[in-house]
Amino acid sequence: MLDNLLRLSSVIGRFAQKGQVRILSKLSVENSAKSCRGKMSLPKPNIVFVLGAPGSGKGTQCEKIVKNFGYVHLSAGDLLREERSREGSEYGELIENYIRNGKIVPVDVTCALLENAMTQNMKVSGKDSFLIDGFPRNQDNLDGWQRRMSEKVNLKFVIVFNCPEDACVERCINRGKSGSNRSDDNIESLKKRFDTFINDSLPIINHYKEQNLVREVDATKNPDEVFEDVKVLFAD
Template identity: 50%
Template sequence: MGTVVDSIKDAHVSFPGDKKIAVVFVLGGPGSGKGTQCAKIVENYGFTHLSAGDLLRAEIKSGSENGTMISNMIKEGKIVPAEVTINLLQKAMLESGNDKFLIDGFPRNEENRAAFENVTKIEPEFILFFDCPEEEMECRLLSRNQGRVDDNIETIRKRFKVFVESSLPVVGYYDLKGKVRKVDAAKTVNEVFDVVKDIFSPFHKKAE
C-alpha cells in the first residue's frame, strides 16, 4: 500500500475545464476564529468549507502509515508536506460537487502556495486574513478545551512561531497582488462577520 505522497504521482485528477472554481484561502493564527467565521460564510453564501487541519486529522484517525507520519509532525508543530495536504484537499473539492470553496488554514507556507497553484491550476479569488494578537489567540485556545493533541501551551507557542515564520510570507505574497482582505479578528464574532459580509458581497447570498 502506498502513502498519499506516493499516490499523488499517479493521480491525474483535475477539475472540468469549463467549470469556474472559486477558491478563497482563509489564513490566521491558531485561535483567530477562522472556523467560526467559515461556518457563517458557508451558511450565508453557499461555499464548501475545507479545513486543511480537519482533513489531516481525519487521515490520522484512519490509522494509515501516512496518518502516523502526519500525527508525529503535528505534535512537533511542523508543517506537513505540501503534496499530502493538496491531494487531500483536491479529493475533497472534487467529491463535494461545489464550485465555491473556503480553504481554511492553507497554504501554510510558500511551498504549499506554489504547489497548490501548480497542481490545481487555480489561483485564489482572495485571501481572507484574520489578524489577531497572539495573547488573545492563546487565551482562546486554552479555554476551548476540545481535547486536541495540539491544544497545550507548548505546542500552541510552537504553532504561533510556525505561523509567523511560514504563513505570513504567503499573506505578503498575495498582498502584493492586491488579493488580501484583512479582518481585525480580536473583535466579537458578530462584529467580525459584519466585516466579512462586506468582503463577500460580490458572491450571491445563499437562497433561503
C-alpha cells in the same frame, strides 16, 4: 455464402427504405454524445483562502460564511486530522508527528486531500465555491499549490484574520477545556504553532498582498462583530 450475402443486402435495403438504418445510426450518435458528456471534467472551483494564527477565529467565521453565502468549508487542518485518525491511512503516523511538533505537513499530502475533498463535494452537492482554511501556510505550501493546483481553480481572494498571540492562545486553551479533543491545544504546541505562523505564513500573506488579493479583518472583536466585516467581502 453468396446467397447469404445477397439476403443480408436485401434486408438492409428494406430497413434503409423505411428509415430504420438512419434511426439506429442517430441513436448510436446520441448515446456516444451522452457518454462523452458524462466524462466531461468538472468546472474550476472558486477558492477563497482563509489565513490567520491558531485561535484567530477562522473556523467560526467559515461556519458563518457557509451558512450565509453557500460556500463549502474545507479546513486543511481538519482534513489532516481526519486522515491521521483514519484506519489504514498510509500518512497517519507522519501527520501525527508533524502536528504534535507544531510543524507543517508536507504539501503533497495536503494538496491531495484538498483536491479530493473538492472533487467529491462538487460531484455530490454540485457546489463549486470553497473556503480553504489554514492553507497555504509556508513557501513550500505555496510552491506545491502553484505547481499542482493553481491552473485547476479560480482564486478569488485571501482573507487574513488578525489577532495578537495572547488572545489566540487564550481562545485555544479555552477550546481545549471545552472538549475539542485536539492534541495540539496545549501551551507548548500553541507557542510553536504561533511562531510557525509568524515565520512561515506572513511571507505568504505578503506574496498575495503584492497581487492585491489580501483582505484583512480585525479578529479581536466578538464573532458577530467580526462577521459584519466579513460579510462586506462576500457582498460583491
